[in-house]
Amino acid sequence: MTAEGSAAGDLLAPLSRLPGVAAAGDEAREALGRAHRHRTNLRGWPQSAAEASLRAARASSVLDGGPLQFSTGAADDAGRDPVLAGALRVAEALEGGEGALVGVWRRAPLQAIAKLHALAAADLVDADRLGRPRWDADVGRRLELLADVMTSGTRVPATVLAAVGHGELLTLQPFGTADGVVARAVSRLVTIASGLDPHGLGVPEVHWMRRSSDYQAAARGFASGTAEGLAAWLVLSSEALHAGAREALSIAQSASG
Numbered sequence: 001m002t003a004e005g006s007a008a009g010d011l012l013a014p015l016s017r018l019p020g021v022a023a024a025g026d027e028a029r030e031a032l033g034r035a036h037r038h039r040t041n042l043r044g045w046p047q048s049a050a051e052a053s054l055r056a057a058r059a060s061s062v063l064d065g066g067p068l069q070f071s072t073g074a075a076d077d078a079g080r081d082p083v084l085a086g087a088l089r090v091a092e093a094l095e096g097g098e099g100a101l102v103g104v105w106r107r108a109p110l111q112a113i114a115k116l117h118a119l120a121a122a123d124l125v126d127a128d129r130l131g132r133p134r135w136d137a138d139v140g141r142r143l144e145l146l147a148d149v150m151t152s153g154t155r156v157p158a159t160v161l162a163a164v165g166h167g168e169l170l171t172l173q174p175f176g177t178a179d180g181v182v183a184r185a186v187s188r189l190v191t192i193a194s195g196l197d198p199h200g201l202g203v204p205e206v207h208w209m210r211r212s213s214d215y216q217a218a219a220r221g222f223a224s225g226t227a228e229g230l231a232a233w234l235v236l237s238s239e240a241l242h243a244g245a246r247e248a249l250s251i252a253q254s255a256s257g
Contacts, residue, residue, distance in 0.1 A: 082123035
């Protein structure tokens with residue numbers, strides 16, 4: 001996302017018209033809807049959300065250098081790896097959808113981002129660095145623009161908005177630690193807060209982990225700001241949401257089996 005022009009959310013409207021973006025977003029939305037309508041998730045969604053949250057944390061931590069192999073106990077894994085421990089704390093804060101952090105996100109996105117970093121990096125940096133992005137001229141301006149975009153009432157689909165928040169934080173790396181975990185959590189926050197995935201049942205993080213090379217290349221494309229690079233990132237993001245919905249269905253089916 002470039003920082004040119006005003007901070008009005010309508011600046012994002014052209015992104016929805018990039019090749020493949022609308023179709024990929026529609027497919028993701030339909031798939032997530034099916035996951036939420038699965039008979040297990042009509043009443044038993046808290047159990048599904050808990051499993052989705054655990055899978056999301058583990059996959060997100062791998063992308064930031066966490067362990068590739070896990071034991072049967074999340075607490076044991078977390079005790080051995082600080083990246084995973086942080087990702088699990090973030091996942092717990094987001095688990096199930098409508099929590100305090102979702103409300104903070106809607107009112108003050110930068111406060112929510114700071115809280116996410118405090119959770120993600122608690123075992124990685126000194127306490128005085130938690131939730132404190134570097135605030136040089138470029139990063140500060142772009143973080144403020146991102147917050148404005150997220151609260152401006154833009155009409156772009158949530159699939160686009162989630163991808164923009166995610167991609168911008170990956171590009172800026174504002175904290176220097178746990179930025180990837182925070183960026184992916186922001187994508188999840190947007191999908192929850194917007195109602196696209198209100199209970200947080202999807203697990204797009206698994207798709208990004210499995211296609212980590214494509215994920216990293218697409219993130220560089222987003223950072224380039226070119227139409228081609230932006231389109232590739234937005235499509236990949238929606239594809240991950242779609243794949244994450246399939247993961248959600250598999251969780252529900254296992255629970256009902």
